[in-house]
Amino acid sequence: MAFQPVKFYQTGTFTVGNRLLAPEERSVQADMARINSLNSGHRACQGCGEALGARYAIDAAMRSTGNRLIAANATGCLEVFSTPYPETSWQIPWIHSVFGNAAAVATGIAAALKVKGHAEVRVVAQGGDGGTTDIGFGCLSGMFERNDDVLYICYDNEAYMNTGVQRSSATPPGARTATTMAVGPQPGNCFGQGKDLPRIAMAHGIPYVATATVADLRDLEYKVARAMSFHGARYLHILVPCPVGWGHGSHETIRIARLARETGLFPVFEAEDGEVTGVSKIRKPVPVEEYLRPQKRFAHLFGRPPRIDIIAGLQEIADRNIRRYGLLDSTD
Amino acid sequence: MEKPFAITLDPGSSLANRTGSWRTSRPEYVDRLPPCNHACPAGENIQGWLYHAESGDYEAAWRELVKNNPLPAIMGRVCYHPCEGACNRGRLDESVAINAVERFLGDEAIRRGWRFAHGAPTSGRRVLVVGAGPSGLSAAYHLRTLGHAVEIHEAGPLAGGMMRFGIPQYRLPREVLDAEIARILDLGVKLVLNAKVDDLLETMRAGRFDAAFLAVGAHIAKRAYIPAGDSSRILDAVSVLRSMEGEDQPLLGRRVVVYGGGNTAIDVARTARRLGAEEAILVYRRTRERMPAHDFEVEEALQEGVMMKWLSTIRQADEGRIVVEKMRLDDKGFPQPTGEFETLEADSLVLALGQDVDLSLLQGVPDLEIRDGVVKVDSHLMTGYPGVFAGGDMVPSERTVTVAIGHGKKAARNIDAWLRGTARQLAPRHELASFDKLNTWYYSDAPKTVRPVLDILRRQSTFDEVVGGLDEGNALFEARRCLSCGNCFECDNCYGVCPDNAVIKLGPGKRFRFNYDYCKGCGICAAECPCGAIRMVAEQI
Numbered sequence: 001m002a003f004q005p006v007k008f009y010q011t012g013t014f015t016v017g018n019r020l021l022a023p024e025e026r027s028v029q030a031d032m033a034r035i036n037s038l039n040s041g042h043r044a045c046q047g048c049g050e051a052l053g054a055r056y057a058i059d060a061a062m063r064s065t066g067n068r069l070i071a072a073n074a075t076g077c078l079e080v081f082s083t084p085y086p087e088t089s090w091q092i093p094w095i096h097s098v099f100g101n102a103a104a105v106a107t108g109i110a111a112a113l114k115v116k117g118h119a120e121v122r123v124v125a126q127g128g129d130g131g132t133t134d135i136g137f138g139c140l141s142g143m144f145e146r147n148d149d150v151l152y153i154c155y156d157n158e159a160y161m162n163t164g165v166q167r168s169s170a171t172p173p174g175a176r177t178a179t180t181m182a183v184g185p186q187p188g189n190c191f192g193q194g195k196d197l198p199r200i201a202m203a204h205g206i207p208y209v210a211t212a213t214v215a216d217l218r219d220l221e222y223k224v225a226r227a228m229s230f231h232g233a234r235y236l237h238i239l240v241p242c243p244v245g246w247g248h249g250s251h252e253t254i255r256i257a258r259l260a261r262e263t264g265l266f267p268v269f270e271a272e273d274g275e276v277t278g279v280s281k282i283r284k285p286v287p288v289e290e291y292l293r294p295q296k297r298f299a300h301l302f303g304r305p306p307r308i309d310i311i312a313g314l315q316e317i318a319d320r321n322i323r324r325y326g327l328l329d330s331t332d
Numbered sequence: 333m334e335k336p337f338a339i340t341l342d343p344g345s346s347l348a349n350r351t352g353s354w355r356t357s358r359p360e361y362v363d364r365l366p367p368c369n370h371a372c373p374a375g376e377n378i379q380g381w382l383y384h385a386e387s388g389d390y391e392a393a394w395r396e397l398v399k400n401n402p403l404p405a406i407m408g409r410v411c412y413h414p415c416e417g418a419c420n421r422g423r424l425d426e427s428v429a430i431n432a433v434e435r436f437l438g439d440e441a442i443r444r445g446w447r448f449a450h451g452a453p454t455s456g457r458r459v460l461v462v463g464a465g466p467s468g469l470s471a472a473y474h475l476r477t478l479g480h481a482v483e484i485h486e487a488g489p490l491a492g493g494m495m496r497f498g499i500p501q502y503r504l505p506r507e508v509l510d511a512e513i514a515r516i517l518d519l520g521v522k523l524v525l526n527a528k529v530d531d532l533l534e535t536m537r538a539g540r541f542d543a544a545f546l547a548v549g550a551h552i553a554k555r556a557y558i559p560a561g562d563s564s565r566i567l568d569a570v571s572v573l574r575s576m577e578g579e580d581q582p583l584l585g586r587r588v589v590v591y592g593g594g595n596t597a598i599d600v601a602r603t604a605r606r607l608g609a610e611e612a613i614l615v616y617r618r619t620r621e622r623m624p625a626h627d628f629e630v631e632e633a634l635q636e637g638v639m640m641k642w643l644s645t646i647r648q649a650d651e652g653r654i655v656v657e658k659m660r661l662d663d664k665g666f667p668q669p670t671g672e673f674e675t676l677e678a679d680s681l682v683l684a685l686g687q688d689v690d691l692s693l694l695q696g697v698p699d700l701e702i703r704d705g706v707v708k709v710d711s712h713l714m715t716g717y718p719g720v721f722a723g724g725d726m727v728p729s730e731r732t733v734t735v736a737i738g739h740g741k742k743a744a745r746n747i748d749a750w751l752r753g754t755a756r757q758l759a760p761r762h763e764l765a766s767f768d769k770l771n772t773w774y775y776s777d778a779p780k781t782v783r784p785v786l787d788i789l790r791r792q793s794t795f796d797e798v799v800g801g802l803d804e805g806n807a808l809f810e811a812r813r814c815l816s817c818g819n820c821f822e823c824d825n826c827y828g829v830c831p832d833n834a835v836i837k838l839g840p841g842k843r844f845r846f847n848y849d850y851c852k853g854c855g856i857c858a859a860e861c862p863c864g865a866i867r868m869v870a871e872q873i
Contacts, residue, residue, distance in 0.1 A: 251855030
């Protein structure tokens with residue numbers, strides 16, 4: 001599983017690198033010569049989790065494939081901020097598709113490479129939660145069902161941020177968006193809807209499904225490398241906080257992602273052939289309130305009077321995740 | 333260029349887009365003052381030497397250490413380590429065992445025969461150091477390293493001062509003391525023993541000394557009036573501990589009462605147990621919480637069977653018995669007599685009531701100010717007489733070996749400046765790296781390596797060292813528990829977490845630099861820096 005034994009008590013292996021670690025034990029991001037697949041000058045907002053997650057993931061994929069990689073990109077923040085014609089931040093072969101068909105485009109690239117005899121060149125498709133869970137879902141499910149040799153990476157910031165924070169099927173219950181206002185008896189997004197895409201991907205029985213966050217770089221890099229060790233359809237779901245859409249400080253992006261994991265609201269696990277094979281345990285358990293409070297999209301839950309029922313509902317979701325995936329060490 | 337259909341512009345890089353202009357606040361690398369360094373009375377750069385120890389380069393660690401303190405093997409045994417009390421790691425799990433690592437480095441230096449590097453070229457100036465205790469030795473080392481000729485005049489038969497004649501062997505083995513003193517003398521420091529300075533100015537004139545550092549310590553035991561019978565046996569703590577170094581060990585008898593509540597009182601009581609006393613009773617007029625002795629020493633003494641009588645004063649001493657009056661604390665915390673008396677059987681009574689300074693060498697030196705039995709000095713440790721400096725127990729301060737060593741260093745640097753006709757300019761102090769500046773998520777939990785404590789029985793009957801040392805594996809483990817508070821230790825976090833690749837990694841030992849052309853000022857680097865070495869500063873807009 002993803003989690004290296006603690007070797008260095010100064011920092012464990014939680015930091016990006018460390019002068020005391022042998023070079024091969026450091027992360028891809030610690031490398032002075034890292035590829036920087038998403039280069040400086042992109043127009044993502046300050047503290048963008050998606051820009052960070054995309055560089056983490058694609059740099060790791062480049063490392064795994066010896067820089068033999070082609071990326072197909074769905075429309076969304078990632079495409080808009082990285083490639084306003086004629087400039088681009090991408091330092092890899094990269095193709096823009098429309099909102100809904102990144103998976104299909106990637107399938108086509110993989111098929112073409114196979115025909116041309118370039119088996120060593122690998123393909124990733126990437127998009128936001130809107131392009132993945134809503135608009136591109138049909139193409140994605142088809143790609144899974146055909147087991148095409150593509151790694152699909154979803155950068156989940158839980159709404160349509162590029163167009164002004166509209167709800168997606170990945171928006172959590174209770175969250176305020178432009179289309180789920182904090183008004184009425186059930187303010188914010190409703191309970192009981194949305195899609196748990198990692199589990200839907202697992203239901204397709206594809207070789208590899210994993211979740212990760214930008215708060216745990218080493219786990220994320222491990223999962224990209226693990227995914228690239230398989231052929232066939234693979235799915236990686238990365239939680240990437242959005243300071244603007246979620247309403248937290250631009251410096252808090254990583255802390256918020258960490259809290260999503262530590263509360264249990266975002267379970268971090270991996271699965272092979274439809275079976276969970278490993279989970280990232282919670283290190284310091286915290287109630288969901290600590291995750292919700294710093295985010296303005298949940299501010300209406302803490303008004304006068306506070307919506308204890310909705311907070312309790314979210315805690316219930318976290319508790320179910322903790323039970324379902326065994327996120328707490330039984331020794332604790 | 334022939335362009336595809338509907339394409340009118342060449343592809344360009346986003347590097348043309350200088351996103352640094354969005355910034356409203358900028359990150360800056362800083363060095364903050366670690367709390368351990370801040371707390372060290374000897375001014376050691378503790379974090380600096382732990383940094384080398386973390387990578388297993390113990391010689392570099394030792395050399396960094398001895399820049400400020402030439403006696404690490406001694407310090408690693410007798411220092412009360414205020415650094416560990418201040419250590420931020422104490423709020424995470426347990427403090428880093430700095431003192432134990434220091435001792436390991438000191439012992440390693442003795443074992444491997446590391447020598448001091450010779451310092452600055454010879455200045456031609458001569459400095460007299462009076463007293464070969466920790467303060468005098470420290471000053472001599474630093475003065476010699478700064479290029480001055482140094483002569484130490486010591487009244488006693490051996491160098492070491494209170495480290496030899498006050499600290500029992502079970503806390504500081506004499507071969508360690510001798511080795512560290514010899515290393516200082518090897519630098520070319522001249523030591524004159526059995527040479528009590530009676531007339532300072534005459535000694536300076538005769539020896540053509542340009543400056544003097546006085547560190548004669550406080551060796552005269554304070555007395556208290558206690559009505560005593562003719563045949564009662566009353567001793568003082570200083571002479572008991574001093575005679576432990578001579579041929580004849582003091583005769584204390586089977587039942588010993590020690591009067592006082594400081595570290596010296598504890599030392600005497602524990603020494604008495606080792607000399608064979610069946611009962612060693614410590615009598616102190618206030619409560620345990622108010623004892624000046626350090627708590628861990630009280631604890632070790634209790635484990636060894638030393639008994640304590642709190643809230644008691646001695647009223648009368650006769651042959652074989654002592655009369656004690658019980659006390660109570662008043663509202664202000666002062667002990668008041670109760671009129672209740674009690675008799676203790678005792679073969680001897682040892683008074684450990686504090687020590688005074690023998691100031692006789694200062695007779696005839698003008699412009700000195702003496703207050704409460706100690707010499708007044710300015711912030712440069714200079715007395716009222718130009719060129720005469722003083723430190724250690726003979727100036728107003730806390731009386732510990734560590735403070736004395738710190739005085740020696742400080743005085744040496746000020747004497748150097750004074751001899752060169754300049755005033756010492758201190759660099760402004762860095763802001764303190766307090767706990768709230770750290771992001772402790774990145775530090776994993778680890779237990780402290782507890783120094784193996786010798787078996788209690790062995791400790792009672794011999795003068796073997798009470799606290800054992802770390803071995804190399806432990807020492808490395810312990811050093812790596814350092815959080816590096818306030819100073820970059822090159823964990824690569826800032827380099828990794830920047831969404832804009834605006835941190836430039838400069839390579840091992842060179843740290844990092846911000847690329848302000850692209851830094852948008854989001855502040856993630858500062859928030860995720862484990863050790864608080866980045867601060868955000870508002871841009872002038």
